Amino acid sequence: MTLRSLIQRTGVVLGLLVLAACLFYIGKGHTLLLDTNTITIDGKEFRSLPSVTVSVDGKELDFPMSRAERVMVDVSGPEHTIVIADEADAEKKVEKNFTIPTFMDRVLVSIPAILGSAPAEYWIAPFTPDPVDHAPAEKMQYYKE
Amino acid sequence: MGHIKRFAADFGLPRMIIAVYLLGLFLMAPMTGVSFSGALSDVFTRIGMNGILVLALVPMIQSGCGLNFGLSLGVIAGLLGATVSIEMGYVGVWGFVFAILASQAFGAIFGFGYGVLLNRVKGGEMMIATYVGFSSVMIMSIAWLALPFKSPVMIWGYGGEGLRTTISVEGFWRHILNDFLSFQLAGHKFPTGAILFFLLVSLVIWAFFHLKIGTAMTAVGSNPIYARASGIDINKMRIISVVISTMLGAMGIIVYQQSFGFIQLYDGPLYMAFPAVAAILIGGAGVNKASLTNVFLGVVLYQGILTMTPLIFNAVLKLDMSDVIRIIVSNGMILYALTRKTKVLK
């Protein structure tokens, strides 16, 4: 085996590994938990609007979210766009991009934080299910992307 | 030292590993609280159950037809014999005897056709046997749906079609051999009759290979060209071996059923050949050579592993890996035999 072929072969293997990593990165599925609960950041309280329509990556939820609700949405990849509009006033619309760390499986997305233009690092948080779930079970709705 | 090495070479490494493994299992039995005598009784029951099916492989191996993966054909003949016997309403010993006689008739017919086919595909017998076996099982499945059996024991009760998938032989000839002369061995039943029957059939086969015709059959397997030059009709010998093998398969499955208690129809016979093949190979047989020693050793080792593995594994690891181990051991053994360099490759 010549050095040239050794280099090229190593290159192919590395290329495949990089490809695998890329696929992992862009294909990694995340479960978003869109949350309209009131959130307090640095002593400042953010409240959601009474009713908002939310769409993630161009897909709108079937029905608007009121306060203190949590909705699950499956997405894939790191980059996402969220559009939040006031149900009462369609003009009042917020469109934001956010990035999910690759290894964060379940992501709590705080609608009030985005609406209230809180610093971007507070928009999302890893979600670890507690033994007692905050959101009432009957309000959980499952969406498939 | 050289002696031991020679013995090891003769005995074969895989066989040795399996024997040591089985021995280990038996030694562990008392430590794990597994009932030793119960396990032993279980092993013997299984030997009596499966022995003849393993024995059925010998004639075809000896005549050079290879491993009879088409044993399911014999099993089908046995199923026909058993169902016909039940349909006729024979009970007890007579039911059993009739089942065997009927199955032998079917076995002879199937075996003849099968033998004629195998003679035309010399060299490719094993794969063809497998798939001929498989397709016959499926044809028979259609037949089980269509055959006009009437016995209420066998047909679906609630207006279903054809025969049941499993038919109980309770009340006909369940344990007819197992219970014959059986005695209690430390609180567990020893299946004397089944073991005796297996030995008896083995004796007949042993005698057969000491006759002129059996000698000729062995020579055909060893070197068909030599046999032909000595005036032997190779094709005839091969057909006879296939017929005997199929008939033994038919008998074997009935003995199996009397112990098991059920007749399994439809897909039941599909993979019947594989454990038998694995057993005889574990016993040290080759693709072209098999002896009764191989049969005995093989059936003891194989059934021993099958019985002991789940017992010990469950007791020690709380883990039932017996299925996986069975699959790996039996197919590994067949693979080993297939890839081994055999001297006579005809």
Next chain:
Amino acid sequence: MKRLRLFFIENAVVILFVILISIAIPASGLPGKFLLQEILTRLGRSSFLVIALLLPIMAGMGLNFGMVLGAMAGQIGLIFVMDWKIVGIPGLLLAMLISLPISILLGWLCGSIMNRAKGREMVTGFILGFFMNGVYMMFALYAMGSLIPVMNPELLLSRGYGIRNVVDLASVRQTLETFIPLKVAGLNIPVLSYLFIAAVSAFIVWFRKTKFGQDMRAVGQNRAVAGAAGIAVDRTRIIAVIISTVLAGFGQIIFLQNLGTINTTNSHEQIGLFSIATLLIGGASVTEASICNALIGVILFHLLFLVAPMAGKNLIGSAMLGEYFRQFVSYGVIALALVLYEWKRVAQDENSRARLRGGRTDVP
């Protein structure tokens, strides 16, 4: 006239099945549009697996019963992807990438073992499939979740280790079929699946034209001559099996994403049987097979698959009968192909004997 006869003899299997199906379709009473849609879907689902069988046939190793090894590799890839929650097309591609090294390793193993059993590659591959199934079960049922970390508890059995019997592939389910939606005359066309099949077909066609392909053909026709000419016979055979195994792994991923679930312990078991039967029904033999045979085979086999139970029910009043008949056909067509192959081989031996007699043929 003679040519017509020859055509019938050479395509006897295909013609037989065409006749069989043309009787069974009206008997089944299934609507034509339904059948057409099903066939379009199944072409996309199964063709890749069937095409995976072609190279070993070219290399003279017969029907690669060892392809189930590739299927296992594919399933392992999918299980990992499910565990890591990689979704959609990237998930499928990643599953293929994961299966790749496993397939290569298993293919190498399979090829090496077959090289030790020259002349009985088929039965060896067949048994090897069973054997590796044991190893696979060990891996899937005992190692996963204990030795190999599994993050997603939904995949595991309740006892805490071992993959569940059924793995839901919801996140990749039918992504190939729906990625490029196309509807023609009310029928869904799985465009991307077809592109995959086109790609593998192109690969096979191209591969035949390379030196690898030429060597494989040479090895397939006469090992001794090829070896004497300096072709690395064993290596060439192993490469044929490796490629077949890798393709079988990809094929299994495509197959399963269409079905949407994996039966952990037995999704792969029947794949070898069905793929081989499919190829043979398409008119292939143990020594010759083409992409055409594969595609025709898929259409005929699956038509039979679809209509046999209904036809059985309508004709004889038993759906089970159709089911058994279908299985009989799968096994029977393999048995038939093997018998024909052996007959041909015996005839060829006779023929080459006759040729040795020399140029003069004045023997009375």
Next chain:
Amino acid sequence: MDRIKAILSLRGIGKRFYGNRVLSDVSFDVAAGQILGLVGENGAGKSTLMKILFSMPEIHETGGYEGSILWNDREVRFKGPSDALEAGIGMVHQEFSLIPGFSTTENIFLNRESLHKSVMTDIFGSRIRALDRENMTKLSQRAIDKLGVPLDPGMLVKEMPVGHKQFTEIVREISRDKVKLIVLDEPTAVLTESEAEVLLSSLRLLAAEGIAIIFISHRLREVVELCDWVVVLRDGKKVEEFPARGSSVKTIASLMVGREVETQEQAETRVYAEGKEEPPALSVERLWVDMPGETVRDVTFSVKKGEIFGIGGLAGQGKLGIPNGIMGLAPAGGTVALHGKPMRLGSPRTPLELGMAFVSEDRRDVGLLLDEGIDWNITFSAMQVQNKFLKPILGGLFQWRSDGEMFDFANEYIRLLDIKCTGPRQRVGNLSGGNQQKVCLAKAFALRPDVLFVSEPTRGIDVGAKFIVLETLKKYNSEYGTTIVIISSELEELRSVCRRIAVVYEGRIEGILPHTAPLSEFGILMAGAKDEGPKDESLEENLRNESLRNESLKNESPAAAVGRSER
């Protein structure tokens, strides 16, 4: 030697196989453009010599060779056949090494295909490159033109006539750019007369282009016609080399088959078959046998009761086909009568039941059960055909094998024939060739045959065993009056035990000679040159001297045992 510069010189080549000397001190030269005919009986060492030239693995594995090979004046030691090919030496084998489903072009360039470039070469190796078929066709057409034969580059080999296959093989060799020397092993054996003509003229064409050719053939007429120079090998030695022009088939044949030997001792042992006018035990009329490589076309002869009859001839001429056909091992037709009663041909059982037996030339495949013991091997035929070694049980319903009788019988023959073994139960596969042959003889004797065929009784066995085998045959003949037909490639052997010897050529009996006939006559018959011109006197003389010189040598170094397998 006053010839032009040699491109290949063999200097004192010798070779031993497992202690058997098969070649000793062979030297000759080949010059560019020269056609050298290499002739010799089977086992004379031609094949071994060529194997040494090509440095086949089996030569290394058995300890290499003696002497040196000079290629273009430099000593070479090729590491393997590919090295020799690389250096420019090509070989056309006897059996076709062609892929049936490939075209002429594909076969010519097998594993030397011209390839397109590919960017993936470094990753997957050069085999990933696609074939440049256009270029291949062009090159193969060029090579075909060079040979001047009517070959179609696109035709599949399986659809070709035999001759074209041979041409394809030769084109393959000359298509190599560097080829300087081509070895042709029996190239005309499978060709028709006209095809052979085409081949010979194309070989002349090649030679004219400066390519040297070593032409190995049993067809001596072609050798005389085609070659510039002839080298005769016998018993592993070079007997003679001389220009082909001016020599004749007869002289070459005589040189090949050996020397005149007629000792008193041999004449004495023949007494048993002299005199009495016995009726024929076996008469064969118009026999044909379809045996691959040994076709018998039309053979008629008869053997007297109690006679030891010899059948000789070169390999491939059909002498082996005769016993195989009569014994039903190969498809045959014609009339064979035993003691005047015609016998049905085609089933091995018939002749056995009528009291005939056969010791096959193919010990391993036909003669023995290698995996069984000596006792089984010896007694099996007698048991199956004549119901010996059996005990009736259950009132004769079954025939029980009597292992004890078999054991004793085997023991007796082990003693009689001096079979070296650990006992009657030893696996025959573990015995040496000579002892295996003795087992084969014992198997035939166990049948107590009336007529016994023994085919190549001494092939591949050592001197001691050879002697015992031949002596046993003679003894058996004189003790039981058994009619024996010995088929052998070794004329000397036949002449030492038989009274009459038939020589087979091209599937026919070319003539039957008494053992006393001069060697040259045998040679002429073997070469199929009955009606050739007058003898070449000077060479005849030469031959006589040669034979006297070699006589002593012959006795101490038995003919090549291993090389004998060549056909």
